[in-house]
Amino acid sequence: MTLSFDPAALALPHGHYIGGRYRATEGGLALRRPSDGRAFADCPVADATVVDEAVQTARAALKASGWADVRPRDRVNVLHRWAALVEQHATRLARLEAVASTRPVGQAVTADVAVSAEQIRFFAELADKEGGDVVPTASDHLGMILTEPYGVVGAITPWNFPLSIAVWKLAPALAAGNAVVLKPSEMTPFATLQLVELAEQAGVPAGVVNVVLGDGPTTGNAITGHPDIAKISFTGSTAAGQAIMANVSRGGVKPMTLELGGKSPQIVFADADLALAADCIARGITYNAGQVCVAGSRLLVERSVAPALTEALSRAMAHAKPQATWDEAATYSPIISERQLNRIESIVAAAVAQGAEVIVGGRRFDGDGYYFQPTVLTGVTETSPAVTEEIFGPVLTVQIFDSEEEALALANHPTYGLASGLFTRDLSRALRITKQIEAGTVWVNRYGRSRDHILPTGGYRNSGVGKDLGREAYKANRRQKSVLIAL
Secondary structure, rough: OOOOHHHOOOOOOEEEEEEEEEEOOOOOOOEEOOOOOEEEEEOOHHHHHHHHHHHHHHHHHHHHHHOOOHHHHHHHHOOOOOOOHHHHHHHHHHHHHHHHHOHHHHHHHHHHHHHHHHHHHHHHHOOOOOOOEEEEEOEEEEEEEEEEEOOEEEOOOOOOOOHHHHHHHHHHHHHHHOEEEEEOOOOHHHHHHHHHHHHHHHOOOOEEEOOOOHHHHHHHHHHHHOOOOOOEEEEOOOHHHHHHHHHHHHHHHOEEEEEOOOOEEEEOOOOOOOOHHHHHHHHHHHHHHHOOOOOOOOEEEEHHHHHHHHHHHHHHHOOOOOOOOOOOOOOOOOOOOOHHOOOOHHHHHHHHOOOOEEEEOEOOOOOOOOOOOOOOEEOEEEEHHHHHOOOOEEEEEEEOOOOHHHHHHHOOEEEEEEEEEEOOOHHHHHEEEEEEEOOOOOEOOOOOOOOOOOEEEEEOOOOOOOOOOOHHHOOOOEEEEEEEOOO
């Protein structure tokens, strides 16, 4: 069966999903398909009343179902069934992802859906393996550290990888025994709604997960400020993360996991395998058209190999071809919106005005949809907007260094610290620099996440607090209680 589909014929789930059923809504935010710019649906906006209904439904369902208190292996079994259903419905999920987002349908099947199922299974298996501890105390006492779920977790997910990041939030929270009120991006809600339906089919009690649709200022604020939401998990921009922290602080204190913006360097030394480096760097900035929080957007290259590497990159990045996300042959993504496309153009233009040179790309593609050419900028300075700002597009800047110390000074960005890449054959150098780079993830002689879900992700500085993925994400969904018993 072909994965290609007619976007106009695709049946879309619609409305808030609360207590195991859809709530009929009318009107809302107009949605446009990034592949052709056409309006095709709308997204309702949940106000504080709707969000409160979802929260109270989650609290009641958590209590009535006993989801937090069941034998942990029972939760494991439910989540394994959920993962199997995700795989069985891969085509449906991929099409719902592709129609509204930047994800080509073929990549959505082989990457987004497949990885989501793997991650559900990963977190499922932690449910009966991660628990409290008996700790050393005086011999006439028994000391224990118990863990328990928080209750209702509020989750907010972005538009760039809607399905897989929804799983980042849902799977550890559910495995840990929590309920969830989830707001997907208002631009890409459809696959997330289907995902939650499948969770209930697998045995997650109705109402334990509720999905409210809407924007950040209205719906997002209502979630993060709600007094009965015990923990917040968010992936998105640094500016939005700062707004969430401020909103939470106005109503009290609660734990947060925030994965925010990045401006990640890729450092190439003269002894590196240049063919490998060129391939990794090109994919690190063109995958999803650079709309990736860990996109390797800053190339730092040793002077002696800069011309050869830049030429190889220009060749590798010159063959991108715009194709609609509903075409299974598509490999290059559109930009999510006209607004974001204009922003990318303006940052490139500002960099050029300050002396940068466009080696390849530099403008939008002709034709329908929101597509921007893979772009390489040389001659940039540390104050260039293309270097200082997270562009969230397929734009790579090139800076030259002459020493290891200079490379490190350029690599450590004053604002962000999410991820980094390093290419060298010198193991000692790799270890030295890995220890000194201020970033939550360092990839050596590769760039981008693997399917080793045990590795957590999260940043330094304004790139966030806390971790997604790994054991850390599961533990972040359980709170600790110290117990000391006199014998």
